[in-house]
Amino acid sequence: MSVSTEIPEGDLDLDSAVIVALGCNDKGVWASCEESLEAALARFRAEGIDILARSSWWSSKAWPDPTDPPFLNGVVVVRTEHEPGALMTRLSRMEDVFDRRRSVRNAPRTLDLDLIAYGRLSGDLEGLILPHPRAAERLFVMGPLAEIAPEWTHPVAGESAAALAATCVVGVDARPVPAKAGV
Template identity: 55%
Template sequence: MALGSNMAGGFASSEALLEAALARFPEAELPVLARSGWWRSTAWPDPAAPEYRNGVALVEARQSPEAVLEALFSIERSFDRTRGARNAPRTLDLDLIAYGRRVIDAPEGAHGLRLPHPRAHDRRFVMGPLAEIAPDWVHPVLGRTAAELAAEATVGADAAPI
C-alpha cells in the first residue's frame, strides 16, 4: 500500500494524519507487517501546491484485491478524502500498489482496478519507500526490483526520506 497526503485536515501535520490512517489498517483486516518512514516531495504536477508526505506499508490481505481497494476507499473517506481532479491536493491518498504477483487490468467496474498499479514504478515517492522496506521486491510485469525502479523513477525525483 502507498500512503500520501499534502493536506493535514484536522491533524497537526500530514505525517500525523498518515500515522492515524495507518492505525486504521488493522480494523480493516489489513494488519501491517512492515512500513517505511515518511518521505517528502514537491507536489506534482503543480509544484505550487503543498509538499507531499508519502510512505509504503506491507500488509497481510486475506480478502480479494477488490475488497482491499474498497477498504482503502473507506479509510480515505473517514479522513475526508474527496475524489476530484487527478493529482489534486488531498488529505489522504491510499493506493494498492500490488497484490502478490497478480496482474489485473479491470478498467471497467471494480473501480478500474489495475495491478500492479500502472504508474507506481515511475514514482520515486512510492518506489523509494518501497525500496526502504523491500528492496528486492520484483515488479510482476517489469521484472525489476524496487531498488532499481526507485533509482530510475522520474516522477517525484526530489522525493527523500524525512
C-alpha cells in the first residue's frame, strides 16, 4: 500500500530526526518488492524502531546499471533508543533476514536499508558516516523525504529536503508509485 504520511509541522523536531531509506529491486521470496518492503516496515517495531512518518513508494531505474531490475524505494522517519552504530547493526541484521546477498557493489537486492541521518550528527562515527554521504544527490531518497518532511535540513549541506530533491543528479527518473485503486 503506497501511503504518504507527512509530518505535521510542530509534531517532530526535525533537528533530531532519524531517517532510514528502504529499497528493493529483487523480490526474493515475496510476491513483489512492495510486499518485501512492507514486511520490512512491519518488522521495525520488533527491532526497537518506531515509525513516525513514511513516504509513498517511489520507482526508479536501477543505478548505476539501468539494465538491472527497477527499484522501489521509500523513506521513513523513526524514533529509537538505539545509538547510531547499534541502529545500523539492527538494519543490517534485517537485510540478512530478508536474504540480502552482498556479491558485487550495487547488485540487485532483496532489501536495502540505509541510515540517512541521525539528528544533526555528522562525520565518521567508527566507520558509519553520517549523514549518508550520497543521499543528498539521490532523488530516490530526497524525493520521498521531501514528501514527508520537506523542511528537514541536511546537517552538512544546509539545504532542505525539498531543495535537495530539486537538484538531485542521481536517479532523476524516480517517481512516486500511484496508489492502487480502492486502497
